[in-house]
Amino acid sequence: MADAMELFRPYAEAGREIVCFSISAGMSTSGNVMRLAAEELGASDRIKVIDSANLSTGIGLLVVEAAIMAKNNRTASQIVSEIEKLKPNVRASFVVDTLTYLYRGGRCNAVAAMAGGVLKLHPRIVVEDGAMNASKKYRGKIASVVMNYVKDMEKDLKKARPERVFITHSGCEQETVAKVRAYLKELDIFDEILETRAGGVVSSHCGPGTLGVLYIAK
Known part of the structure; x- marks a missing residue:
């Protein structure tokens, strides 16, 4: 205080x-x-x-x-x-590379973290009503997962306010970030595409390789 x-x-x-x-x-x-x-x-x-x-x-x-x-x-x-x-119109979601950090931060249990590691699962985390909830789960390498996650959002992105969209990540490969930016640019929805690094609190809970696309819906 x-x-x-x-x-x-x-x-x-x-x-x-x-x-x-x-x-x-x-x-x-x-x-x-x-x-x-x-x-x-x-x-x-x-x-x-x-x-x-x-x-x-x-x-x-x-x-x-x-x-x-x-x-x-x-x-x-x-x-x-x-x-x-x-x-209520803010749309915030992201995918994580590993469940290890969410487990260490108390955001998922040990069984889920272990299963996710074995199956190489990458959950999509959505912020709803002030809480983080897991929705769709992806499998594969994180670079492919990130692009699948963004492409799955296309229908909703077309209902976004056009002023700006954020790509926020905790240290993803720059090539991956560039592909996300190029995809969003190709959609020709947003006037401005902004890239930011997640802060220390979010990064420590989610771990490296986390990426989200955030915008305001109409």
Whole structure:
């Protein structure tokens, strides 16, 4: 909480409004920490904390939209209202190379991790309602799996808002990332294709070779 207070303090003392985003409350207590920090600073009325119900670039998509609104002189309350409407439309998913890291982080049991290793399974993890859930499982080498995962999304991608799409990964082969980018470009849906590296928390839970494609649905 001390770190959050130090971050907020100069803006709070200047009378500025703050809109901040937390990782899904189902995965982290960071949002509550931010609220407590706002209370300690006596600025709860000016510091708005949004539970993103997401993680990584799933949050980033919302932050970009909020930044555009702020640039257009929307108030903090107006931004929060619009972001709450957008939250259900964020589509965040990814495939992992190994279940080992999800097991170590408590996200899957030992039997599932062992079976996945033996069968060389690569699950598609979808963030829904603030939680991570496994959906389709792929088999084969991760480079092929990643492309199959992206191609399976084509129908849904065509229903996406066209402004931007993120390719987020935890250190995939650059050739694989380039193929994903080329495929998305070929679809001719998005004005902007952005590549980002997953942060330390996501990378340590999912392991190297993880890649996701994230966007906002119409």
